Amino acid sequence: MNPPAAAPFHWRGHRLELLAEKVLWDPQQGLLLLADLHLGKAESFQCQGIPLPSDGDAATLNALLAVAHRLQPRLVVVLGDLIHSRLGLTQELRQKLAALPSLLGCPLRLIGGNHERGSWLEGLVQEPSLTMGPLWLSHAPEPTAGRLNVCGHRHPVALVGRGADRLRLPCFAYDPALEQLVLPSFGALTGGYPCPDGEALWLVADGAVVSWKPGREASSRRARRVA
Numbered sequence: 001m002n003p004p005a006a007a008p009f010h011w012r013g014h015r016l017e018l019l020a021e022k023v024l025w026d027p028q029q030g031l032l033l034l035a036d037l038h039l040g041k042a043e044s045f046q047c048q049g050i051p052l053p054s055d056g057d058a059a060t061l062n063a064l065l066a067v068a069h070r071l072q073p074r075l076v077v078v079l080g081d082l083i084h085s086r087l088g089l090t091q092e093l094r095q096k097l098a099a100l101p102s103l104l105g106c107p108l109r110l111i112g113g114n115h116e117r118g119s120w121l122e123g124l125v126q127e128p129s130l131t132m133g134p135l136w137l138s139h140a141p142e143p144t145a146g147r148l149n150v151c152g153h154r155h156p157v158a159l160v161g162r163g164a165d166r167l168r169l170p171c172f173a174y175d176p177a178l179e180q181l182v183l184p185s186f187g188a189l190t191g192g193y194p195c196p197d198g199e200a201l202w203l204v205a206d207g208a209v210v211s212w213k214p215g216r217e218a219s220s221r222r223a224r225r226v227a
Contacts, residue, residue, distance in 0.1 A: 007202050007209040009174070009181070011148045014134050018172045020207050021067040022184045024150060029133050030074030034064070035152020036081040036113070036185035040093050059188040061096065068104045076104055077132070079152040079183065080113020080139025083121070098122055113139040113153065143178040155185040157192030158201050158212055168192060171212070172202040 006025075009016040017025040024033040039057050068076060082097075083089060101108045101123075110116070112126030129138035136147040143149050156173040159166060170184035173195045184204055185192065195201060201212045 004209060005207055007172075007211065009172075011179070011181075012134060014148075018202050018209050019067065020204055020209050021063060022170060022186050022204055023067055024172075024181070024183055025071060025073075026133070026135070030072075031132060031135075032068060032071060032073035032076045033079060033137070033150055033183065034076075034186045035079035035139070035183045036155060036187055036190055037064075037078065037083075038081055038185070038187040038190050039083050039097075040089055057093065057096070057188075060186065061100075063188075064186070065103055068106070073104075073106050075107050075109065077109045077111065077137060079137060079150065080111050081116065081152065081185075082110055082113070082124075083116060089121075094122060097124065111137055111139050141178070141180055141182065143180050147179070149178070149180040150183065151180065152183050152185065154182050154195075155190055155192040156182050156195045156201075157184075158203055158214065159194055160203070160212070167205075168194075170204045171195065172204070172209070174200045176200065 005020040007018040009018050014028065017027065019025055022034065026033070037060050039060060083093070108124065110121070110124050110126055111129060116126050129136065129142055131137070131147065134147055136142065136144040136149045138149060138151045140153040141149060141151050154173070156171050157168045158171045160169055161167050170192055172184060173182045174180070175198065177198070197214070201214065203210045203212045
């Protein structure tokens with residue numbers, strides 16, 4: 001059996017789906033959520049004399065268009081850091097962003113992130129955090145009583161394995177105490193940061209979403225030694 005390409009996530013009777021494309025899908029609202037694309041990152045580094053290939057944006061945008069065409073959302077919301085910096089806002093990138101809603105086939109909204117500060121994007125207003133149904137959408141974590149806070153900013157990853165076999169895999173991270181769901185970074189050229197203890201994690205790897213408990217490897221090794 002192939003691992004699932006999606007994992008259900010229920011919050012107070014509202015069904016969401018964690019998808020292997022590193023997006024959150026709300027079928028009831030027709031809402032597609034993603035965070036931290038960091039478009040123009042390679043060009044930002046090139047301006048500082050650091051050579052990076054310029055093909056990351058194409059991979060990121062193509063991945064977004066593919067999932068949007070598959071799901072046919074009513075609305076796409078980027079939870080901040082659509083771009084990396086003003087330095088990477090080339091004319092080519094501006095043209096691609098201007099055409100993006102038409103290519104997606106639905107409206108596009110942007111919650112302003114820290115990397116958009118001081119930048120102006122034609123036809124795309126940087127909005128503050130907002131409510132959509134039972135969800136509180138923000139860039140950085142903003143726990144809000146009575147709503148599920150869906151956010152980005154942290155670029156969560158899980159550390160799987162040990163030593164030379166250790167992997168850093170992007171993941172969805174849910175804090176039940178704060179009722180906060182952090183999305184993995186969507187961009188092809190983004191790094192990640194390990195999650196704190198106490199969060200429920202879903203790994204994203206090889207086109208699958210898998211529930212994961214940190215420390216599972218250590219528990220498995222102890223069980224084998226006892227056996």
